[in-house]
Amino acid sequence: MQTAREDSAGNGVSSLAQAEPGSTVRVRAVTAPPEVAIRLRELGFCERQRVRLLTRHTQVICLVCNVRLGISRELAGMIEVERVDGVWKEERP
Numbered sequence: 001m002q003t004a005r006e007d008s009a010g011n012g013v014s015s016l017a018q019a020e021p022g023s024t025v026r027v028r029a030v031t032a033p034p035e036v037a038i039r040l041r042e043l044g045f046c047e048r049q050r051v052r053l054l055t056r057h058t059q060v061i062c063l064v065c066n067v068r069l070g071i072s073r074e075l076a077g078m079i080e081v082e083r084v085d086g087v088w089k090e091e092r093p
Helices: 034-043
Strands: 012-015 024-030 050-056 059-064 067-072 079-083
Touching: 024 034, 034 067
Parallel strands: none
Antiparallel strands: 012 079, 024 050, 024 079, 050 059, 059 067
């Protein structure tokens, strides 16, 4: 399994399929074929959109625009994300 890499600003960059459940991430890019990328953007996976990963099993379930969506791990692997606030998993008080 790949690990997150750092971009030029020092932010961790990975795919949505690799993010930790419970973490909030920001979409950097959708690297799917054009027709799939259009559909993912229609569902809310747009650049700079915040996404909260709820579970990561057979399906990746996340919260996008206040809606729970389930997508395949393959599709989640085509969504490049960066961590928000420098952490992959949000800490709860």
